[in-house]
Amino acid sequence: MSSLFYRVAKVVSVPVMHALWRPRVRGMEHVPETGPAIIAANHLSALDSFFLPALMPRPVTFVAKNEYFTGSPITRLIMSGNIAIDRDSAGAAQAMLDAAAGVLNDGGLFGIYPEGTRSPDGRLYKGKIGVAWLTLTTGAPVLPVALAGTDKVLPPGASVPRVHRIDVTIGKPMTFEGDAAKARDRREVTDQIMDAIRELSGQEYVPSYAKRPNS
Helix, strand or coil: CCHHHHHHHHHHHHHHHHHHHCCEEECHHHCCCCCCEEEEECCCCCCHHHHHHHHCCCCEEEEEEHHHHCCCHHHHHHHCCCEEECCCCCCHHHHHHHHHHHHHHCCCEEEECCCCCCCCCCCEECCCCHHHHHHHHHCCCEEEEEEECHHHHCCCCCCCCCCCCCEEEECCCECCCCCCCCHHHHHHHHHHHHHHHHHHHCCCEECCCCCCCCC
16 A cells, blocks of 8 residues: 555545544554554454554555455445455465565565454454464564454445444554464464454454355
């Protein structure tokens, strides 16, 4: 995302967001002023990738499915500067991780939802190990983030946002040691990250992967 576009988007979106959804943000002091970091958040709504970058003091890059980049003009505007990926392609997962590693190696903030998809029922589901691969490969710290209320703003299947307060809680940076090539290390790191998100969000944890919604 270009710095000019980011500044313009912030000027336009932040006042509207504060007026409609009155976001409460805790832990902003944990976001580093410079250097790479992984924003690892729970995922409740399609608008999560709008709220998080709009509230962060620095640009945040996300990976999102192709459909978000070919939908309505508003959706395309919101997703500008993020990375489109075909989730059904054979190499989608590795392509996403490689793109994310590039963002982090360039000193940027990368946003990821370890659950891999939106929660179908508001609970927190088992995390996929890509987030662990990223932090162990790049050395970037992980900031666990808990979102609340975004599922009330745009519930699954809804097309028009509703007015509802949202909360964002950012935890302390987490750093890890381990071998990104070892499945056991990736699993242990991912579980620690999910535990941190659960502590921040207070969600009930489900020790299985969430099913991908149809929309």
